[in-house]
Amino acid sequence: xxxxxxxxxxxxxxxxxxxxxxxxxxxxxxxxxxxxxxxxxxxxxxxxxxxxxxxxxxxxxxxxxxxxxxxxxxxxxxxxxxxxxxxxxxxxxxxxxxxxxxxxxxxxxxxxxxxxxxxxxxxxxxxxxxxxxxxxxxxxxxxxxxxxxxxxxxxxxxxxxxxxxxxxxxxxx
Numbered sequence: 694x695x696x697x698x699x700x701x702x703x704x705x706x707x708x709x710x711x712x713x714x715x716x717x718x719x720x721x722x723x724x725x726x727x728x729x730x731x732x733x734x735x736x737x738x739x740x741x742x743x744x745x746x747x748x749x750x751x752x753x754x755x756x757x758x759x760x761x762x763x764x765x766x767x768x769x770x771x772x773x774x775x776x777x778x779x780x781x782x783x784x785x786x787x788x789x790x791x792x793x794x795x796x797x798x799x800x801x802x803x804x805x806x807x808x809x810x811x812x813x814x815x816x817x818x819x820x821x822x823x824x825x826x827x828x829x830x831x832x833x834x835x836x837x838x839x840x841x842x843x844x845x846x847x848x849x850x851x852x853x854x855x856x857x858x859x860x861x862x863x864x865x866x
Contacts, residue, residue, distance in 0.1 A: 704737075723748050730754075742768040742790075750775040750796060758782040764790035764812075772796025772816050779804055786812035788831075800825040808836035815839040824849040 704717065707725040713733035721735060724743040730751035740756055742748050742764040749771040755778040756762055762779060764770055766789035770777065778799040788811030792798055798816045800806070802823040807830050808814050817840045827850065829836040836852070844850045 739763070741765065742770055744768055747771065749773050750777060754778070755780065761785060763787065764792065766790060769793065772798065778821075783807060785809070786814055788812055792816045806836070808838065810835060810837070812837075813839065817841045817843070820844040820848040820850050822848050824851060826851050828852065 703722070704719040705722045705724060706727065708727060709725070710728045711730070713729070713731040713735065715733045717733065717735050718737060720737045720739045722741045722743055723729075723746050726747045728749050728751045731754075732752070735754070735756040735758070737758060738760045740758050740762045744765045744767045747769045750773045753776045757780045759782060761783045763785040764787060766787045768787070769791045770793070772792070772794045773796055774794065775796045776799055777796060778801060780801045781804065783805040785807045786792060786809055788809045791813040793813065793815050796816060797819050798814075799819045799821050800823070801821045804823070805826045805828065807828055809829050809831050810833060814837065818838055820843065822845070825848070827836045827838070828834075842850075
């Protein structure tokens with residue numbers, strides 16, 4: 694199999710810095726302490742921040758997974774005052790994972806967010822366009838957001854019927 698064919702199937706990144714100024718269309722897994730920057734897009738089926746990986750943004754980043762973006766246990770996404778935008782699929786914050794710092798975690802389009810118990814989602818959350826559903830699919834079924842929450846005009850935030858949503862330190866605007 695040619696190298697380009699392998700890279701379109703799956704990419705494991707373990708380096709200290711990634712600059713994407715074009716497009717990464719493979720399944721993508723981050724497995725180290727890394728800085729990410731660039732104006733490119735990430736559009737694989739699945740994008741994963743692995744256990745014990747610490748990913749820091751050095752610019753605004755947009756991802757559009759066709760299935761999911763997952764932060765595994767002990768994985769960290771540090772927004773570092775930048776905007777992280779997810780435009781499709783399901784975001785999963787596994788127990789023990791963190792989304793932190795003063796940047797903005799933004800949703801656009803139809804996005805489901807599975808914020809599991811034991812995760813720390815303390816970054817500001819902005820529902821910019823479309824419908825974002827916040828859930829915790831594991832017992833005790835309570836999705837917790839510890840940062841501010843903004844739902845922009847025309848956007849919709851929903852919680853599925855069997856799930857609870859707990860917003861702490863909440864600003865609704």
